Amino acid sequence: MNMSGLSGSDDLNGMYEDIILDHYRNPRNTSSLSKPDLELDVNNPFCGDELKIQLNIKDDTITGVSVSGQGCAISQSSGSLLAERIQDSSTDTVIHVIEKVRKMMKDEPISDDDLDLIGDIEALQGVKKFPVRIKCALLGWSALEDLIKKP
């Protein structure tokens, strides 16, 4: 891989961390669910990022999740990280995770416990340095919030 001019850029490497690039190149949980309980398509018309989120929920636990779409590396990897994180979690935990992710992206201090809770999603931190891209990072999370907070 030739990254002549690029490998020197800390910000860029911070935003496109290995974990992010990995999820972007090989997104997880993309195959759609045969009988989703909840489903939502979201898009950002300004940049054209699109995500479809499907959930199976049983006894307040996410038993199935699918996230697929097209768009920039940040929106798509964020969607993949989301899917990986919430699979098998309780809806309460998911609500908690969403809150922490939002907090992190707003650059509010978060505790070590919170970091443990969000796991690999911490890799999205680098996006904070690129304010116009924060919307991309949060696209899937906002959709997820709408989905599971709906009565």
Place this chain on the structure above:
Amino acid sequence: MQFDVEEIRKDFPILNRKVNGKDLVYLDNAATSQKPKEVIDSIRDYYMNHNANVHRGVHLLSVEATDAYENARIQISDLINCPNSNSIIWTRNATESLNLVASSWALDNLTKESNIIITNAEHHSNLVTWQQVSEKTGCDLRYLNISDGFDLSDFENLIDEKTKLVAVTHMSNVLGYVVPIEEIVPLARKYDARVLVDGAQSVPHMPVDVLALDIDFLVFSAHKMLGPTGIGVLYAKLDLLEDMNPYMFGGDMILEVTYEDAKWNRLPYKFEAGTPNISGAISTGVAANYLMKIGMENVWEHENSITKYALEKFRELNNFNVIGDNVTQRRGGVISFTHNKIHPHDIGTILDKQGIAIRTGHHCAMPLIRSYGVVAAARASFYIYNTLQEVDQLVEALQDAEDFMV
């Protein structure tokens, strides 16, 4: 005058700055151009030495401000070969000029029997405006498809006795195509339709001669032609302007006011209600002068050579696709492109880290971008201060971006 890009670059202070530690490579000229020192200095000089309101005072400063403001109108007339500077109306930008024509001319002259022809490649400002006119008057809005270039017979099929306005971009801000206005006007005349040219992308980059083209309206923005933001121009034929009613009211645009009524001022003031952007107009005149000194033919030639070179380089790249590259239409210095895998925003962010500024998104032409099966594109656009070396830097950075992301 000999065209010397290195000499020209010296006139643009911003080209000395670093972006993310790299020399700035500014390739977002279709969005807005950089400004030469002369233009920046003229704004400062106005506020330092001549600031006063125009057309109002008997005192010396007001006289100086008024003279400079009106002199700029003459400089703009010279730039577009307009025979009478009363045909030049100062507005905020091309968008406002379009809205002026829509409100003051179209709403009074179109009915549900009429139709307007625009192209499928218009900037939202020359699209949404006519959609609104269509909504209000019930007139039909027809689209001439120029994705594969301008085709006269398509135009012939579209136009008829009920066509009242043909409003077309002179140069597309996405495709870079130059629409041959000289082929449109004769046919429009035959059907007695008016021709409006959106010159936002043409006036800054090529000779535009309103007399030779024999067009009815021309709109453009100063900020894309080395001038400041917040000022634009409407050119219209005098007889049209005489017949049109103002759509903004207030000071400066009246001759006489009683408690019952008001008489409109003479042209061009009838359409310039309120205190105008005086320093903006003056520095736009300076920008026009700067361009005329270089010569618009030279500007066009320079950008043409850069664009040709860039297109060749793009064709050598794998996975990058230039939108509309199949068309051999005369084209200006705008190249919109996509990558088979990488989203334009990722390309834009990575290039920015290299100091290279390009535009990403829908370029205010959502339906056109979508017609190419994509929701966003990246765009590099050139101006007088860009060099072949900068094109090389762009292409190299694109290759790096691909290596980095894929």
